[in-house]
Amino acid sequence: MSPDRYVPVALSARHAHLSQEHVEALFGPGHRLTPLFDLSQPGQFAAAETIEVVGPKRSIPGVRVLGPARGRSQLELAATDGVALGVNLPVRVSGTIEGSPGAHLIGPRGAVRLSEGCIVAARHLHATPRDAERLGVADRQKVYARVPGPRGLIFDEIVVRVSDDFRTELHLDTDEGNAAGIGKGDSVEIVSSLCDDLCRLEGCPIAPAVSPGVGRPFCSFTSDKVSIR
Amino acid sequence: MSPDRYVPVALSARHAHLSQEHVEALFGPGHRLTPLFDLSQPGQFAAAETIEVVGPKRSIPGVRVLGPARGRSQLELAATDGVALGVNLPVRVSGTIEGSPGAHLIGPRGAVRLSEGCIVAARHLHATPRDAERLGVADRQKVYARVPGPRGLIFDEIVVRVSDDFRTELHLDTDEGNAAGIGKGDSVEIVSSLCDDLCRLEGCPIAPAVSPGVGRPFCSFTSDKVSIR
Numbered sequence: 001m002s003p004d005r006y007v008p009v010a011l012s013a014r015h016a017h018l019s020q021e022h023v024e025a026l027f028g029p030g031h032r033l034t035p036l037f038d039l040s041q042p043g044q045f046a047a048a049e050t051i052e053v054v055g056p057k058r059s060i061p062g063v064r065v066l067g068p069a070r071g072r073s074q075l076e077l078a079a080t081d082g083v084a085l086g087v088n089l090p091v092r093v094s095g096t097i098e099g100s101p102g103a104h105l106i107g108p109r110g111a112v113r114l115s116e117g118c119i120v121a122a123r124h125l126h127a128t129p130r131d132a133e134r135l136g137v138a139d140r141q142k143v144y145a146r147v148p149g150p151r152g153l154i155f156d157e158i159v160v161r162v163s164d165d166f167r168t169e170l171h172l173d174t175d176e177g178n179a180a181g182i183g184k185g186d187s188v189e190i191v192s193s194l195c196d197d198l199c200r201l202e203g204c205p206i207a208p209a210v211s212p213g214v215g216r217p218f219c220s221f222t223s224d225k226v227s228i229r
Numbered sequence: 230m231s232p233d234r235y236v237p238v239a240l241s242a243r244h245a246h247l248s249q250e251h252v253e254a255l256f257g258p259g260h261r262l263t264p265l266f267d268l269s270q271p272g273q274f275a276a277a278e279t280i281e282v283v284g285p286k287r288s289i290p291g292v293r294v295l296g297p298a299r300g301r302s303q304l305e306l307a308a309t310d311g312v313a314l315g316v317n318l319p320v321r322v323s324g325t326i327e328g329s330p331g332a333h334l335i336g337p338r339g340a341v342r343l344s345e346g347c348i349v350a351a352r353h354l355h356a357t358p359r360d361a362e363r364l365g366v367a368d369r370q371k372v373y374a375r376v377p378g379p380r381g382l383i384f385d386e387i388v389v390r391v392s393d394d395f396r397t398e399l400h401l402d403t404d405e406g407n408a409a410g411i412g413k414g415d416s417v418e419i420v421s422s423l424c425d426d427l428c429r430l431e432g433c434p435i436a437p438a439v440s441p442g443v444g445r446p447f448c449s450f451t452s453d454k455v456s457i458r
Contacts, residue, residue, distance in 0.1 A: 078407065079410070080307070080309050080404065080407050083403070091379050091380055149386075150320050150386055151351075152385035153383060153384045153385050153386075154382060154383040154385065155382045156376075156381035156382050157380065173408075174309060175404050175408045176408040178308035178309050179308075179402075179404045179405040179407070179408035179409070180408070181308070181320060
């Protein structure tokens with residue numbers, strides 16, 4: 001496979017984004033988040049602050065807060081965490097928390113009852129415009145990512161987001177990283193069409209007609225609705 | 230896709246298999262495991278007994294013991310559990326524990342220092358001979374399993390095991406189930422060759438020449454070593 005289709009993986013462990021109001025409720029009036037180290041996406045940082053997240057079944061202590069503070073509080077958790085907390089977490093694009101489960105948050109100076117905001121972040125690819133061109137992908141299209149090795153698998157349903165503000169990375173959560181046996185520093189192959197990109201059959205009558213990113217499951221010609229003779 | 234390629238999923242949560250010697254060390258002399266409920270594989274049961282597993286970083290309480298007792302003790306954990314315990318778990322076929330990390334096990338009547346035996350069980354497909362024929366797969370071959378939906382993915386590296394003693398099921402751990410958004414009662418599609426089984430292109434010059442289960446990444450003709458013109 002050609003090396004120029006590879007991108008690094010960023011694994012997101014469970015974390016909290018907090019509104020400034022909730023920062024002050026949990027850590028005290030006038031409190032500002034303390035940057036601990038920079039994250040790979042420009043401007044984002046892991047804060048020194050952690051909170052305890054309490055669900056109906058169990059609680060999870062030491063959940064890292066990320067900064068800067070946002071408009072609305074949101075907890076990005078792994079589905080495994082949902083089992084521990086006792087809530088059924090929906091898979092959502094970051095920022096779309098309507099109707100998601102809430103939780104109680106406990107900080108050193110107070111507690112907050114969050115009525116909604118607990119989600120599993122949908123897997124997605126951040127790409128700079130330059131890398132998007134290199135990878136042959138466009139903003140908002142869906143792609144695959146192929147992971148080799150003894151726990152090899154092919155992630156489907158990866159939404160591409162292109163912006164000059166991004167660093168190019170595939171964002172997965174810890175469940176996904178653990179299921180695929182990959183971690184920080186690993187790279188995976190981005191595949192926009194299994195048929196077109198992976199087969200690359202010069203003699204195949206299908207591949208030349210496949211538009212990147214369309215055609216599911218693998219290309220529009222191989223679905224049950226279309227018969228090729 | 231044709232429905233006769235579907236198999237049910239069995240998700241294994243973390244559990245312990247114990248030798249009779251260790252059952253007695255943890256639960257008292259002469260103790261026998263108490264069946265709590267039958268598991269899907271014939272003869273296997275979840276026991277009423279649970280143990281605490283202690284790693285160098287943290288411990289995990291309430292780990293379910295499965296019965297009957299085996300020749301050697303073995304802990305089948307999720308990679309997520311390995312992070313919590315502070316050990317790097319290898320992916321292994323059940324029973325092959327040589328060189329794997331150990332742990333301390335604590336029961337109500339004693340403790341055991343396990344020198345090795347902590348693994349992540351490699352994903353595998355159990356099939357009856359009849360279902361293997363239906364699925365078009367053979368003992369020890371590797372297959373894919375395709376999961377649809379918002380967390381859709383294609384599991385690679387699934388080893389097929391065929392026996393009259395099995396119930397047909399795809400065995401995954403909780404990390405894998407959570408990464409794919411599937412649980413007990415769901416079914417997935419078994420695919421022995423992405424090229425041959427999924428494309429099914431009548432006009433494709435490749436598919437008829439592909440032997441099921443061979444040819445990786447997708448078929449032997451699409452690897453970098455072979456050029457098709």
